[in-house]
Amino acid sequence: MRLELQAGPPPPPGSWSDRELELMRRCLRLARAAGRRGEVPVGALVERDGRVLGVGSNRVEVGQDASLHAELVALRAASHRVGGWRLDGATLYSTLEPCPMCAGAALLARVSQVVYGALDPRKGADMSAYDVLSNSSGNHHPLVSRGCLGQESGALLQAFFQRLRQ
Numbered sequence: 001m002r003l004e005l006q007a008g009p010p011p012p013p014g015s016w017s018d019r020e021l022e023l024m025r026r027c028l029r030l031a032r033a034a035g036r037r038g039e040v041p042v043g044a045l046v047e048r049d050g051r052v053l054g055v056g057s058n059r060v061e062v063g064q065d066a067s068l069h070a071e072l073v074a075l076r077a078a079s080h081r082v083g084g085w086r087l088d089g090a091t092l093y094s095t096l097e098p099c100p101m102c103a104g105a106a107l108l109a110r111v112s113q114v115v116y117g118a119l120d121p122r123k124g125a126d127m128s129a130y131d132v133l134s135n136s137s138g139n140h141h142p143l144v145s146r147g148c149l150g151q152e153s154g155a156l157l158q159a160f161f162q163r164l165r166q
C-alpha cells in the first residue's frame with residue numbers, strides 16, 4: 001500500500017563503489033543512532049573530494065523543530081565547515097529519499113550528486129511524491145543515484161514504525 005515505506009529498487013550487483021557503500025553504511029549508523037533516541041531513523045552526510053564535510057541524523061523530536069532532518073543537518077554542517085553555502089562538487093548521501101525541504105536545500109546549495117537508499121512514497125521528492133530533484137526545469141540539477149543499501153535503510157524504517165504501532 002502506498003503509505004508503507006519500501007526499499008528502493010535493488011541495484012544491479014556491483015553497481016555501487018566501495019566508497020559509496022562505506023559512506024552509506026556510515027549514514028546507516030547515524031540512522032540507527034537516531035532511532036535509539038526515538039527519532040525516525042534517517043542518517044545523512046555530505047562528501048566532497050574524498051572528505052566528509054558534514055554528517056547529520058534526524059533530530060526533529062529532540063530539537064522540536066520540523067526542519068531538523070538528517071539531510072538538512074548534514075548540509076548545514078558542511079556549509080559551516082567550508083565557510084560558505086555553495087557545495088558544488090559535493091555529494092549528499094541519505095538513507096532515505098529526501099523530502100521536498102531537503103531536496104530543495106540540496107538544489108539551493110548546488111550539490112552535484114545525491115545518493116540515497118530507500119524510497120519514501122509519502123514525502124519523497126525525487127520520484128515518489130514530488131519531483132523536486134528530478135524536475136528538469138530549473139538550471140541546476142544534481143545527478144541522482146537511488147537504492148544504495150536501500151533494503152537495509154527501508155528495513156530499519158519499517159522496524160521503527162512497527163515498534164511505534166505496538
Ligand SMILES: [Zn+2]
Pocket residue numbers: 069070071072098099100101102103
Ligand atoms: Zn527532509
